[in-house]
Amino acid sequence: MDLTALSGDGLYLWAPRGAAGSWGLANCLLITSGDDTALIDTPYDERMTRALIAAADRTLPAGAPVRTIVNTHANGDHCFGNAFFPGAEIISSQASLERHCREISPQQMQYLVHASDPANPLGWYARERFGAYDYTGITVVPPTVTFNGSYDFQVGDIEVRLLEVGPAHTAGDLVAHLPGQGVVMAGDVIFEGDHPVHWEGPLAEVVRAAEAVLALDAEHIVPGHGRVIGPDGVRAYISYLRDLEGEIRERHGRGLGAYEAAADILAGGFHPHLGAPERVVMLTFIEYHHLGEATAPIEMVDLATQAARWAYTHHHATVAAG
Numbered sequence: 001m002d003l004t005a006l007s008g009d010g011l012y013l014w015a016p017r018g019a020a021g022s023w024g025l026a027n028c029l030l031i032t033s034g035d036d037t038a039l040i041d042t043p044y045d046e047r048m049t050r051a052l053i054a055a056a057d058r059t060l061p062a063g064a065p066v067r068t069i070v071n072t073h074a075n076g077d078h079c080f081g082n083a084f085f086p087g088a089e090i091i092s093s094q095a096s097l098e099r100h101c102r103e104i105s106p107q108q109m110q111y112l113v114h115a116s117d118p119a120n121p122l123g124w125y126a127r128e129r130f131g132a133y134d135y136t137g138i139t140v141v142p143p144t145v146t147f148n149g150s151y152d153f154q155v156g157d158i159e160v161r162l163l164e165v166g167p168a169h170t171a172g173d174l175v176a177h178l179p180g181q182g183v184v185m186a187g188d189v190i191f192e193g194d195h196p197v198h199w200e201g202p203l204a205e206v207v208r209a210a211e212a213v214l215a216l217d218a219e220h221i222v223p224g225h226g227r228v229i230g231p232d233g234v235r236a237y238i239s240y241l242r243d244l245e246g247e248i249r250e251r252h253g254r255g256l257g258a259y260e261a262a263a264d265i266l267a268g269g270f271h272p273h274l275g276a277p278e279r280v281v282m283l284t285f286i287e288y289h290h291l292g293e294a295t296a297p298i299e300m301v302d303l304a305t306q307a308a309r310w311a312y313t314h315h316h317a318t319v320a321a322g
C-alpha cells in the first residue's frame with residue numbers, strides 16, 4: 001500500500017482499509033518539510049509499520065527519517081509501531097502516558113488472539129477480528145515528551161498544534177491541527193464508517209471533543225479510523241453520538257440492564273449501515289457506568305467480553321437462520 005497525498009505539500013496519509021467492522025486499522029499522517037519528517041500515530045504491528053516505512057521511503061526524498069512521532073492516545077493501534085522508529089522523539093499528553101499502564105499489552109493481545117479458547121465467545125471474537133495481527137517482538141515505547149493542554153511545534157515550515165481534548169475516547173486524547181493546511185488529525189475521538197468505541201466516555205464528553213475539532217474550522221478531518229471527512233461529517237457523527245446517548249438513557253430510565261439495553265437498541269436497527277455493531281454494547285456499558293451503575297465494567301477485556309457475547313450470539317443466530 002502507498003501513501004496518499006493530502007491537502008497541499010508535505011502531507012501524506014497512510015490509510016489501511018479492511019472489511020467493515022475491522023479493528024486495528026488506524027490512519028497515520030506523515031508530515032514532511034525540508035529535511036524534517038514527523039509521523040502522527042504509528043501502526044498496530046511490525047508488518048504494518050514496516051510497510052508504512054517502505055511506502056515513506058518510496059515517497060520521501062532520501063535522508064528524511066522520522067524525527068518526531070505524535071501519539072493521539074495510548075491504544076496499541078496508534079502507538080505499538082513506536083518501537084520501529086529508534087531515536088525518534090515521541091510526543092503525547094501526560095494523561096496518555098499515565099494511561100499506558102492500563103492498556104492491554106502486546107503480550108496479552110498475542111495470547112488472547114492466538115492462544116485463547118476459540119470455542120469461547122471472546123476467543124472466537126479475538127481470532128475473527130484481530131487474527132491478522134502478530135504482536136510478537138513489539139515493545140511498548142512510551143512518549144518521551146508530554147504536555148497538558150496544548151503543545152506547538154514545527155516540521156520544517158509546517159506548523160503543528162497539538163490540543164488535548166480528552167477525556168473522551170481515552171483519558172489522554174489529543175488532536176493535531178495543521179492550520180496552514182486546513183487539516184485536523186482527530187485520532188479516535190472521531191470514527192467514520194463503523195460504529196465507534198470510546199473507552200473512557202461518557203458520550204457527552206466525546207461530543208465535547210468532537211465539537212472542539214469542529215471549532216478548529218478545518219476543511220479536512222482525518223478520523224482515527226475510516227475515510228477523511230469534512231465539517232458536515234463531524235456534525236453527522238455528533239448527531240450519532242447524541243442519538244445513542246438518548247437511546248441508552250431512555251432504556252436506563254426504564255430499568256433495563258446494560259446488556260439488555262444494548263441488545264434492544266441494536267434489535268431496533270440503530271444506524272445499520274455502520275460496521276461493528278457490537279461496539280454499541282461496549283458504549284452502553286460505559287454509559288451505564290457513568291450513570292452510576294458501578295457494576296457495569298469499564299476495563300477493556302470485560303467490555304470486549306460483553307461485545308463478543310453479542311457478536312457471537314448474533315453471528316450464530318444469523319448462520320442458523322441463513
Ligand SMILES: [Zn+2]
Nearest residue numbers: 026077188224
Ligand atoms: Zn484506534
